Amino acid sequence: MDDQTPRTDQVDRTGEPGEPGGYDPKALQEKWLPVWERLDPFRADDAVVDSGEREKKYALTMFPYPSGDLHMGHAEVTALHDVLARYWWQRGYEVLNPIGWDSFGLPAENAAIKRDEHPSTYTYANIETQAGSFRRYGLSFDWSRRLHTSDPEYYRWTQWLFLKLHERGLAYRKASPVNWCPNDQTVLANEQVVDGACERCGAIVTKRELTQWYFKVTDYAQRLLDDMAQLEGRWPERVLTLQRNWIGRSEGAHVEFDLHLADGSTRPVTVYTTRPDTLYGATFMVVAADAKLAAEICAPEQADALASYVEEVRKASDIDRLATDRPKTGVPLGITATNPVNGEQLPVWASDYVLADYGTGAVMAVPAHDQRDLDFAKAMGLPVRRVVDTGEDDPAESFVATTGAGTYVSSGPLDGLSDKAAGIQAVVDRLEADGRGTRAVNFRLRDWLLSRQRFWGAPIPIVHCAACGEVPVPESELPVVLPDLKGADLKPKGSSPLAAARDWVEVPCPRCGGPGERDTDTMDTFVDSAWYFLRYCSPGNTEMAFDPADLKRWGPVDMYVGGVEHAVLHLLYSRFFTKVLHDMDLLDFTEPFSAQLNQGVVINQGKKMSKSLGNGVNLGEQLDEFGVDAVRLTLVFAGPPEDNIDWADVSPSGSLRFLTRAWRLSGDVASAPGADVTTGDVALRRTTHKTLAEAATLVEGYRFNVMIARTMELVNATRKAIDSGCGPADPAVREAVEAVAVLLSLVAPYTAEEMWERLGHEATVGRAGWPTVDPALLVEESVTAVVQIQGKVKARLEVAPDVTDADLEAAAMADPAVVAAIGDRTVRKVIVRAPKLVNVVVG
């Protein structure tokens, strides 16, 4: 452009910190943070919702674990989350956007051992550091509801919830082989074992027979599955799939076989199968080698073989067990079982390919139609009998099991049938008539093992009494506060550190007053986080965990933003707790999180950031160099929220440049606040209103990156209008820049606030409200219609937006370029899509 560039640029054209009049992110942060602390603009007010003045929104981001300071991951998830929370405020909702800390857990305990101090020292110091960083990061949290799961005031209610589940028979103790992490010296839930290793420390997990506390999540398996219908389309598809897989429902039948033991007695055993229709093809039976059943039914002459086999199996880690190409092993138990449909005597084997804790721990083996059974049959030289002819090669020769439907053969009354459902029905009917079986549903989901042999968690509020058994600690005595242990006291020794605190352990039985001992395990930290979103609604309530009335007001969570790494554990447990509390009439909803968004991860140069690769990006340094707003903008603009962000692909300096350009606009506006905008430049006004309308749709669709692109366009258009269009005094320019400030308030709050002030407004722009969009300005004066011949563009016409199909066709056919393009060919068909397009088909 030319030299009508406004004068202010002489001073403003700088991004250098410290320069007078320049855009200085650091100065803005120092200027506005105290103002916001004073105004406290994002405190969620119960009364405002209750009066009906504003509708509620509950925006939640997965609360952090207090290890060190915040990192890029925190910066990303909170920046994305804050866009939506701030948008809701601007749109006139009363938004509950709380923050807290998941502050129990192993890292603090390990740090405490290393430094010979109490875990709380490390924990609360980190929390303060992170809280300060979050504040500087300019997030719209309601700090008044802050919680820490390691506070006695919080874990008192975690213990209360445990008691409630215990009361309802949903918390129980049982002895069973459990996952044991030799490094952390504690048991782990199934969900915490990933590929045979501890998800936290990576150590290879082994098995131990221990008596542990469980939550009966399996009672809710079907509902956990069914209620996902409510979440369809509102949760990421992959999370729903993960949950579905994890619950792992299957349909089949229980079939009872008679075992003929070595002592001549008969004993029934039930197997679970999804293919009862292949019962005639069963040629042997397999029981889990490590199940009690195997030892009980084993013939005496095989007892030694079984014992040494079990020993071998126990030694094998889960890693070995996971190798799918691993050869099948096992030992015969020296007994037979009778096939209930044809009376055949089947040899019974023990093997580790059958799992003790799934189904009944015993299977009927149909090698022809199950690859695992076939592999075993091949290894042991057992017969293979095809009973379903699928047209494929006979598995007995090909060693490829056929699992599809086909025509039944060698199956007695089933022969000739070729419908799988009918086959299953026929066999089940027969079994039911004989009292030898029934239809059954099985779940892969296991009960939630919640005991941990570690210190830094909520003690399990149970007293063990020789006379009364497991006695719940009375609610009035909660919380059961952790004893004051630290440093070396906490060293893992395979049993809970709490056991060493004898004065703490030894208490009178609450029931009989006799000598009792406290349970010395603590709860899995996933128990703490399975209900924290409820506590935010009733902060500081000393009478109850949460007030149902508060949850009626705020619940359920409207948007839950966090990482996919919690797709199974945390979300499943929270869903479970919600349903239990619903059944207790404490909640009127059955799903805690109505919608969910998973952010990607921040990587660098194509790889996960790690110390060993030396490619870590330090959040603090980025914030120092580019400022909070530029870093937040970069993270939000990088791409769709769920995509990973490669820090090498993005440009915080580019973000900083954009913010500088936006900020400079606010200094150029030369009309007074409240000027009559209707007299302003219509073209710019259209852009402004169109941008606002589109931005709203984009934010609601979580397309924050595109929303920012639109804001950039508006900034560019405004710059152009000032420099070479209507000029800085046009009220349309003010309107546009105010719109920019509001749009930027979602992602760059400091810059937006400064712009707002320069525009002559009071803080805070975060609560200024979304400008009203004038629908009249969304309609274009004219649109460009394209005319295609055979789908190729040949001409463009400027037409009214409300042009009729007939008028548009007439105009198109009259256009010289079109006439020329058609030439002497015959017009076969004309497709008209007013006002955008005409397509002429010639032939």
Next chain:
RNA sequence: GCGCCCGUAGCCCAACGGCAGAGGCACCAGGUUUAGGUCCUGGCCAGUGAGAGUUCGAAUCUCUCCGGGCGCACCA
């Protein structure tokens, strides 16, 4: 092995079945400065991984293949 998702300029990413490029990064040129990791203007740049089909019209729908990512994987 099974299932799901994704392939658009040098890079990150847009595009109700209707003009392939909105925005940014990088790069180049010009101007302003010439103390600039400044600012302004302009430019460069793909025919949408490959092929086939449906359609008046396909980046968009369908199928096959290639490439990448994710999930599940002895759950009977």
